[in-house]
Amino acid sequence: MTDSPRFPPQVHLNLNVRGLEHSATIAINERSQALRREGREVVRLGLGQSPFPVPAPMVAALRESAGEKDYLPVKGLPALREAIVEYYRRTEGLDYRPEHVLVGPGTKELMFLVQLVYYGDLVIPAPSWVSYAPQARIIGRHLHWLPTRIESGLGVTPEALERLCAADPERPRLLILNYPGNPTGTTYPPAQLEAIAAIARRYRLLVLSDEIYSGLHFEGQHVSIARYYPEGTIISNGLSKWAGAGGWRLGAFTFPESLKWLVDTMAAVASETFTATAAPIQYAAIRGFEDSPEMQDYLTRNRRILAALMRHTWRRLEALGAELTEPRGGFYVFPNFTPLREQLNAKGVLTSADLCERALERTGVAFLPGTAFGRPEHELSVRIACVDFDGGRAMAALDDLPPGTLPDTAFLARYCQPTFDGIERLCDLITSA
Numbered sequence: 001m002t003d004s005p006r007f008p009p010q011v012h013l014n015l016n017v018r019g020l021e022h023s024a025t026i027a028i029n030e031r032s033q034a035l036r037r038e039g040r041e042v043v044r045l046g047l048g049q050s051p052f053p054v055p056a057p058m059v060a061a062l063r064e065s066a067g068e069k070d071y072l073p074v075k076g077l078p079a080l081r082e083a084i085v086e087y088y089r090r091t092e093g094l095d096y097r098p099e100h101v102l103v104g105p106g107t108k109e110l111m112f113l114v115q116l117v118y119y120g121d122l123v124i125p126a127p128s129w130v131s132y133a134p135q136a137r138i139i140g141r142h143l144h145w146l147p148t149r150i151e152s153g154l155g156v157t158p159e160a161l162e163r164l165c166a167a168d169p170e171r172p173r174l175l176i177l178n179y180p181g182n183p184t185g186t187t188y189p190p191a192q193l194e195a196i197a198a199i200a201r202r203y204r205l206l207v208l209s210d211e212i213y214s215g216l217h218f219e220g221q222h223v224s225i226a227r228y229y230p231e232g233t234i235i236s237n238g239l240s241k242w243a244g245a246g247g248w249r250l251g252a253f254t255f256p257e258s259l260k261w262l263v264d265t266m267a268a269v270a271s272e273t274f275t276a277t278a279a280p281i282q283y284a285a286i287r288g289f290e291d292s293p294e295m296q297d298y299l300t301r302n303r304r305i306l307a308a309l310m311r312h313t314w315r316r317l318e319a320l321g322a323e324l325t326e327p328r329g330g331f332y333v334f335p336n337f338t339p340l341r342e343q344l345n346a347k348g349v350l351t352s353a354d355l356c357e358r359a360l361e362r363t364g365v366a367f368l369p370g371t372a373f374g375r376p377e378h379e380l381s382v383r384i385a386c387v388d389f390d391g392g393r394a395m396a397a398l399d400d401l402p403p404g405t406l407p408d409t410a411f412l413a414r415y416c417q418p419t420f421d422g423i424e425r426l427c428d429l430i431t432s433a
Contacts, residue, residue, distance in 0.1 A: 032366045042360075043422030044388045045367045048182060048332065050244040052391030055298045057287040058243065065283035074271045075263075076103025076252065077282040083289040084252050088235065090291055092224050100255040102263050104270065105277050107212055107238045107251030111176075113266050113273075114234065114253070115139050118206060120172035123164065125156045127334060127373035127381070129182045129210075144173075145374050153186030153325045154334065155179065158195040165203040175200060177225060178210035180217055183373050183383035184334040185310060185327025190223050197229035206259075207233045212251075215242025215299050217329040218307035231258040241330070242299065243288045244391070248281050301395045306331055308407040309386055309416050313423050320427050331387050334370070337380040340430060344380060351377050363425040386423070389416040 032044045053059075075081065081098035088094045104110040112135050115122065122136040126145040136143045144164055148154040156177060165173070177196070179187045188196070200207050207229060214222040214237060226233040238251030255263040288295065310327040317324055322335035337344060337355065349355050352369035359365045370381030394407075394415040401407065413420050 041364045043363075043365045043418045043425070045365060045384050045386065045419065045422055047387075048241075048385040049246050049387055050241055050331070050391070051387045051389050052244040052298075052302050052395065054245045054248070055243060055288065055295060057290075057292060057294045058239075058245065058284050061287045062280055062284035065280045068279040068283055070279060072276045072279050072282060074267050074276055075099065076101060076277060077279070077286075080282050080286050080289075081252075083286045084237075084254060087289040087291075088224075088226075088254060091222075092227060094224070094226055094230065096254050097257065100257065100260060100263050102253045102255070102266055102270070103277050103282060104251050104253070105274050106240065106249040107210070107236045107253075109274060110236065110251055110253050110266070111135060111208070111210075112139070113269055114208060114262070115141055115174065117265050117269060118172075118174055118262065120174045120206060123161070123173050123175045123205075124374070125154065125160075127154060127183050127370060127375050127383075128176070129178055130368075130372050132176055133374060150323055150325055150336075152192075153181075153188075154184045155181060155186050155188060155192075156196060158192070158199055161196060161199050165199060165205070169203055172206070173203070174206045174208060176208045176210055178212075180213040180222070180327070180329025181332070182213065182330060183332050183368075184325050185330050185332045186325050187217060187222070187328040188225070190228075193223060193225045194228045197225055200229050200232055205232060206262075208236055209233050210236045212236065212238055212241045213330040216302060216306060216331070218303050218310075219328075220299070220303060222329070226256075230256050232256075234259065234262075239285060239288055242302070245288075248285075250277055250281050250285050298395075301398050302391070304398060304404075304406055305391070305394050305416070306386075309412055309419070312409060312412055313384070313386055316423055316427060320430055331385055333384050333386070334373075334381060335384070336370070337382070337430065341380060344430070349380070352380055352382055353377070355380055355382060359426055359429055363422075363429050365422045365425050365429075367426075384423075384426075386416075386419045388419045388422065 032042045036042050081101040084101050085096045085098050088096055108131060115135055116139050121142040121144055123144045124132050125148045133143055146156055146160045209225050224235055226235055235254045239245040239248050313333050314326050317335045321340050322337050323339055324333055324335040327333055349358055352371055356367060356369045368383045370379055371377050373383060375381050397415050
């Protein structure tokens with residue numbers, strides 16, 4: 001007998017997952033919750049969870065469908081897939097077939113499956129959402145980070161994409177576009193989408209358009225790249241962000257006819273992994289994709305609040321001296337405090353992780369370092385999710401404002417707490433001696 005374990009740590013782990021840690025967003029959320037349980041006051045600006053309640057029509061539908069217990073088709077409830085197809089016909093002018101929609105337990109799971117099934121390099125801009133790159137690593141795919149510029153919203157530029165593809169024109173690649181973007185809040189104007197689409201078509205790229213924040217475009221004018229590159233684009237969407245239902249875990253990929261082989265293969269893998277998405281959730285999700293007055297009012301109220309809050313946050317941080325792109329949708333900003341490096345270095349802040357740790361310990365404000373999103377360690381960039389407030393209360397308070405107007409600073413200071421004060425605490429930390 002020995003005291004050594006039969007399966008020593010690390011020895012029996014797949015090389016692709018050795019050293020893999022929890023997703024940065026999940027980790028900061030769990031740490032914030034632990035600190036709160038200890039009695040600490042924490043402003044949770046780390047995990048990007050919608051502050052708004054699930055729309056009432058969806059909640060009512062879930063209550064009605066609670067007794068639905070049967071396994072549904074692997075691709076998803078036919079009525080839900082039809083509702084999704086109709087949604088894209090109505091909002092984007094695109095025609096799809098219900099059998100080319102794949103419903104899954106969140107878009108994250110479907111993103112993992114598409115990388116597993118499609119043999120190609122992953123191409124993403126730096127910065128990008130925290131889970132794209134780790135998924136590629138787990139599966140063993142090559143990863144290419146595209147360089148970005150603040151002038152173009154830290155997103156994919158046609159020039160950077162062309163340089164990458166021209167160096168090896170025949171190499172299969174999966175390009176992920178996420179907009180409105182996490183972590184930057186940026187979006188792509190139609191002309192830029194057309195230029196990216198032309199390059200994608202020339203080099204036969206597979207494009208995954210992650211449009212999970214599409215309903216939170218501040219002007220309600222989101223445009224899918226599938227309008228310009230329909231034959232090579234998969235649209236990814238779900239309930240987590242614009243419907244406030246992250247915990248429901250429902251996402252959907254929508255494929256063109258030309259990618260039928262891919263959706264069918266992914267469905268085959270799904271049949272051997274998650275089998276089907278929870279039945280009651282699928283029935284309730286139909287209401288979210290329908291064009292009802294209740295859903296339109298819900299989205300309009302969300303956009304008004306977020307547009308005001310995010311623009312206030314952007315202006316406040318830019319005035320401080322940070323470099324960041326103006327958010328156009330969603331609930332994130334991605335400030336780079338490198339222009340303030342001298343004064344931050346004097347406080348012992350040398351990396352973005354240092355800045356996050358100092359903010360959490362000294363001010364109770366939790367957010368994430370830019371390194372979690374693919375930025376270099378020496379860059380003092382961070383992602384801030386402006387989501388720690390009672391969204392239902394803020395939505396109701398809009399009734400006291402003139403229709404169509406954006407909330408002012410007094411409204412934000414009253415109804416968007418503790419997020420509003422959290423931004424002020426960060427600013428005070430940066431400028432304090």
